[in-house]
Amino acid sequence: MRARKDMVLMGTKVGAAVGLIGFLIFGIMPGFFFGSYGSLIVVSHLMGGAPVEPTMLVRAVVAVGILMGVVCIASVSIVTGAIFGTAIGYLIESVSAPAGVKKAEEAVAEK
Numbered sequence: 001m002r003a004r005k006d007m008v009l010m011g012t013k014v015g016a017a018v019g020l021i022g023f024l025i026f027g028i029m030p031g032f033f034f035g036s037y038g039s040l041i042v043v044s045h046l047m048g049g050a051p052v053e054p055t056m057l058v059r060a061v062v063a064v065g066i067l068m069g070v071v072c073i074a075s076v077s078i079v080t081g082a083i084f085g086t087a088i089g090y091l092i093e094s095v096s097a098p099a100g101v102k103k104a105e106e107a108v109a110e111k
Contacts, residue, residue: 007096008089015085016078023077028070035069036062 039062044052052058 011089016082019081031070039065
């Protein structure tokens with residue numbers, strides 16, 4: 001039973017690490033772009049027009065938008081990687097565990 005949990009936990013950690021690496025390679029720039037673009041759209045609607053003057057408030061809102069974009073894409077990448085890693089951990093555990101160990105674990109779980 002403990003080996004199964006360790007296998008799944010290892011898959012989760014490896015998947016989260018792969019998700020983080022994927023974010024670092026592919027996700028930082030889209031986070032900047034989507035965050036800044038989204039915050040500029042919101043600010044332009046709030047200020048009442050398309051040309052937005054670069055005031056201190058607008059710059060602060062864009063900086064917060066960039067930060068939110070990067071954090072959101074990072075969290076989605078890491079969680080998605082962890083979910084895939086957990087699924088792969090379950091698959092590897094189910095394929096690699098011998099039949100006798102599976103029956104013994106089922107007998108212990110029934111008691």
